[in-house]
Amino acid sequence: MKLGKDEIQKICLxxxxxxxxxxxxxAMLLGPLGTGKAANEKKTEEFRAKITAAKKELKQKQDMEAxxxxxxxxxxxINALIPDGSPVxxxxxxxxxxxxxxxxxxxxxxVTQEAPEKELAGYKRLTWGVExxxxxxxxxxxxxxxxxxxxxxxxxxxxxxxxxxxSIGTQRVLLTVNNIVKQ
Amino acid sequence: xxxxxxxxxxxxxxxxxxxxxxxxxxxxxxxxxxxxLAGYYALQLASAAATASxxxxxxxxxxxxxxxxxxxxxxxxELAGEIKTSETFVKRIEGRFYWAGVLQxxxxxxxxxxxxxxxxxxxASDAARHGTLTMEGISAGAEPxxxxxxxxxxxxxxxxxxxxxxxxTFALLDDGKEGxxxxxxxxxxxxFTIKLTLQLLEDEAPPxxxxxxxxxxxxxxxxL
Numbered sequence: 344m345k346l347g348k349d350e351i352q353k354i355c356l357x358x359x360x361x362x363x364x365x366x367x368x369x370a371m372l373l374g375p376l377g378t379g380k381a382a383n384e385k386k387t388e389e390f391r392a393k394i395t396a397a398k399k400e401l402k403q404k405q406d407m408e409a410x411x412x413x414x415x416x417x418x419x420x421i422n423a424l425i426p427d428g429s430p431v432x433x434x435x436x437x438x439x440x441x442x443x444x445x446x447x448x449x450x451x452x453x454v455t456q457e458a459p460e461k462e463l464a465g466y467k468r469l470t471w472g473v474e475x476x477x478x479x480x481x482x483x484x485x486x487x488x489x490x491x492x493x494x495x496x497x498x499x500x501x502x503x504x505x506x507x508x509x510s511i512g513t514q515r516v517l518l519t520v521n522n523i524v525k526q
Numbered sequence: 527x528x529x530x531x532x533x534x535x536x537x538x539x540x541x542x543x544x545x546x547x548x549x550x551x552x553x554x555x556x557x558x559x560x561x562x563l564a565g566y567y568a569l570q571l572a573s574a575a576a577t578a579s580x581x582x583x584x585x586x587x588x589x590x591x592x593x594x595x596x597x598x599x600x601x602x603x604e605l606a607g608e609i610k611t612s613e614t615f616v617k618r619i620e621g622r623f624y625w626a627g628v629l630q631x632x633x634x635x636x637x638x639x640x641x642x643x644x645x646x647x648x649x650a651s652d653a654a655r656h657g658t659l660t661m662e663g664i665s666a667g668a669e670p671x672x673x674x675x676x677x678x679x680x681x682x683x684x685x686x687x688x689x690x691x692x693x694x695t696f697a698l699l700d701d702g703k704e705g706x707x708x709x710x711x712x713x714x715x716x717x718f719t720i721k722l723t724l725q726l727l728e729d730e731a732p733p734x735x736x737x738x739x740x741x742x743x744x745x746x747x748x749x750l
Binding site: 373485502 | 559585616
């Protein structure tokens with residue numbers, strides 16, 4: 344079959360219309376639809392990740408809540424060991440009374456340093472110098488043992504014991520004590 | 527044989543030409559393709575609608591969870607603070623260094639021929655709790671230096687089971703200027719200073735060395 348000029352023109356026109364149709368279809372319909380769909384899928388994935396993270400946070404909180412009463416109890420017990428008021432008012436008195444029970448009357452307790460506790464928010468460390476001017480070794484050792492057993496928040500960081508020349512058999516004792524108190 | 531004459535051939539030719547009109551045929555073809563594309567678009571549209579619906583569902587779920595998660599984060603921080611404080615307290619209390627035990631060991635280990643005249647003890651606040659005891663004293667006996675040496679050895683033996691890395695060294699060991707009367711006899715003396723070092727816990731393990739490959743690579747880079 345031989346196509347005439349008129350028919351060739353019509354075929355070309357049809358081809359152009361098809362190309363136009365395909366362009367409009369992909370550029371104006373399918374393209375934006377696909378872009379929107381991909382954006383929605385991306386957002387969905389982001390929200391899913393956020394939901395997973397939020398659920399993880401909730402789970403962690405639940406786990407921590409489960410162990411919290413135990414820690415709260417420990418903190419309550421520890422806080423109960425620290426009397427209210429300025430430590431200068433109660434700590435030297437407690438030390439003096441404790442050492443007095445072991446016959447060590449000449450005890451002087453002075454605060455020498457104060458520093459914040461970085462690991463313990465709301466608490467600070469006080470360093471005390473406890474001086475016993477005249478002490479027998481055995482009662483002094485017993486008093487130290489009693490002090491260490493009773494004062495859980497205090498720790499003796501240094502001990503200095505010297506024989507005194509004025510009284511044979513007795514020593515001068517200087518204890519450096521670190522104590523944790525509320526800020 | 528009969529002769530057939532088609533007197534309408536021109537009309538039929540016109541009809542045939544009209545039937546295979548290229549424009550009409552291409553319009554049919556375009557129509558078919560358009561229908562296919564429209565069907566595919568409808569499918570895509572349905573899929574996009576499902577995605578949008580899923581997005582709105584997930585967003586709604588997240589919006590519901592978000593305030594709860596924010597509260598949880600705040601509560602977690604509070605709880606973490608409490609837990610850390612509590613654990614630090616427990617660790618500190620359990621890791622205390624007890625001097626009463628040290629003093630007890632000293633009373634058990636120092637013999638009658640030795641008098642400790644001065645004792646200085648310090649414990650560091652590091653993780654291993656390194657401690658140092660410096661003892662100054664006088665030993666008496668037929669061999670006062672040997673008495674002091676026995677004390678040094680006994681200190682190590684006594685402290686070793688309870689503490690780690692116990693070492694005792696003489697910082698000073700010298701003859702005393704004066705003698706001491708014991709059991710009716712004047713005995714020579716020696717003055718000594720013993721430094722006893724110990725630690726409550728083992729040292730923390732050092733961090734692992736970098737891998738050989740990395741080291742070699744770093745070496746090559748530096749060479750370049």
